Amino acid sequence: FILKAEAAIMVRAAEPWPEKATLYQPLKEDQILLSDSASSLAVQTFLRMCGLPVQVSCCANAEYMSPSGKVPFIHVGNQVVSELGPIVQFIKAKGHSLSDGLDDVQRAEMKAYMELVNNMLLTAELYIQWCDDYTATEISRPRYSSPYSWPLNHILAYQKQWEVRRKMNAIGWSGKNLEQVYEDVSQCCQALSQRLGTQPYFFNKQPTELDALVFGHLFTILTTQLTNDELAEKVKSYTNLLSFCHRIEQTYFKEHDRESQSGSSRHSKGSLP
C-alpha cells in the first residue's frame, strides 16, 4: 500500500511546474491579518527565490479551502499544499531546492532558526492580534469577519479568537502581558540580527527558505499598521535586519508592478521607510 501511494505521488511530483500555479490567501485589502499576511509573503518570496512563477489569488474563504486550515496554500497541477514547511518539501520533490548547498550542521542551524521564527515571531503576532483585547476589537475581529454578514461575522470572529486563545493557553503564553511579548519579539530580532551579522543572507551568498521566512515576517511587521507602532519599532532598531529586508525587496520584488506592490500589505504605509 505504502509503495503504491509513494510511487503515485512521485509520478505526480515529477511533473514540471505548470504555468497556472496559484497561491491562495484571504482578501488583501480588507480581510487578511498580520500573521497570515506574513506567512503568505514568506511563501511568495520563497517561490520567487526558486524562480517559480505563481499567481496570487485572493479569496474570502481561503482558510476553509486549505487542506490544513492554514493559509497560504498553493494549487499546483492537481496537488494542493499548504504552509511553508510542506511547500518547501513539495518543491524539493520537484527538484528545486535552496538549501542543497548546506552541510548537515548548517541545515540543523537553519531548521533551528526557522523554528525560532515560528515559535516566537509568529506566536507573538497571533498573541497581539487575538489576545490583546484592544487590537482584537479594533482590528482583528472586524477584518477577519468583513466578508460575511451578520450574525455569521460575529460567530466566526469569536470562534477564531477562542481557538487562538486556547492554543496560547496550551503553550503557556496566556500568562504573558503585552510588554513581555514585545520583549520576546525584541530578543528574537536580536538573535536574528546577531546571526545575520554583516552577511547578505543568513547562509552567506545564497538565500534559503530561512531568508524567505524572516523576510515575510519582518517586512509585514514593518509595513502593517496596528493600534500602535511598538512592534515595528522593535524591529526597526536592528539596522542590519532593515537593510536585509530592503535588499530582498529590491532583488525579488522590484520587477513587480508598483501598483500591486503597494497593495501587497494591508494598511500599508507605503514601502519600507
Added chain:
Amino acid sequence: MAEPMELLCWGGDWDLPSVHTDSLIVLAYAKFSGAKLAVKSIDWTWRTITASVPQLHYEASTVTEPTQILNFLRKQRFNADYELTAKQGADTMAYIALLEEKLRPALLHTFWVDADNYANLTRPWFTSHSPFPLNFFVPGRQASLALSRILLTKAESPLLNITEVEGKIYSEAKECLNLLSHRLGNFHFFFGDTPTSLDAFVFGHIAPLIKAPLPSGQLQKHLNQLDNLCQFCNTILKNYFNASAEKRTDCSPTAIHDPVDANLQKLTQLVNKESNLIEKMDDNLRSSPQHRPHRH
C-alpha cells in the same frame, strides 16, 4: 549571608535528580553556573496539584518556567553563558525553539499519551509520588494537559485524531534528535568544553528519555543509537550530579568517532525517508475527494 534560593521540583528516579524535564533543566543549569540551590521535592505534598513546577523562591519573589528562572539566575550573576559570543547566544535561542517545537510534543506523547507507557510507567510513578487523595487526580490531569497541548499545536484539520498526528510528531522528533547529534559532533558540550544553558535544555529533554525504563519506546530506541547524545547525558550526570551513572554497555568512549558518523548517516536517511512518506501519505489523503475535510 543571604538565605539560599529554594527550588521546588519533582523528585528523582532512574538515576536522575528529577524525572521532570523542566526541573532537570533548572537543576542542570544551577550546577553548571555554580548556583547553590536548596532543592525541595514536591513529592507527597499537596503542592503536586497546586504548584506549577519548577518554582524558584528567593527572598520574597517567586519565579516559574525554566526560561524565566534561568534569566533570574543570570541576573543574580550565576551565568553559565558568560563566554558565549553573540552568535552563539543567538544559536542557543534557536536550538531551544527547535527543542520546544519538535522534540517536546513527542516527549509528551511518549510519557503521557502512549497507552503502554502511561499505564505501566508514568501513571504508577506519579501516583506513588502523590499524597492521598491527589494520587487519583494528578496523573490524569497531567495526561490531559499533555494531550491537549499536542492536539492544539500539532494537529491541523483533518488530522484531528491523535493517532494521525503520532506519525508526524515522532518523525519530527527523530529528525530533531539527528540534528542535535550532528550539531554536537564529537565535542563534550554544544559550545566547546564548558556546559551552557543550551546543554541544560538538551539534557533536560533527553535524560528522561534515555534513563526511563519505557515499555514501548520507539523514540528511546532511536536515541540510544545516537551514541554522542547518550555520552553527553552520562557525562553530565557523572560530573555534575555525582551519580554513579550506569554506563550503557555499548557506549564505550573509544567507539564514538566512526560509528557516530555511520549511524548518523543511516538514521538521517531513515528519518528523511519516513518524513517523505508521511508527507506523501498526507498529501494523498488530502487530495482524494472523499476525504474532503470538515471544519468543526
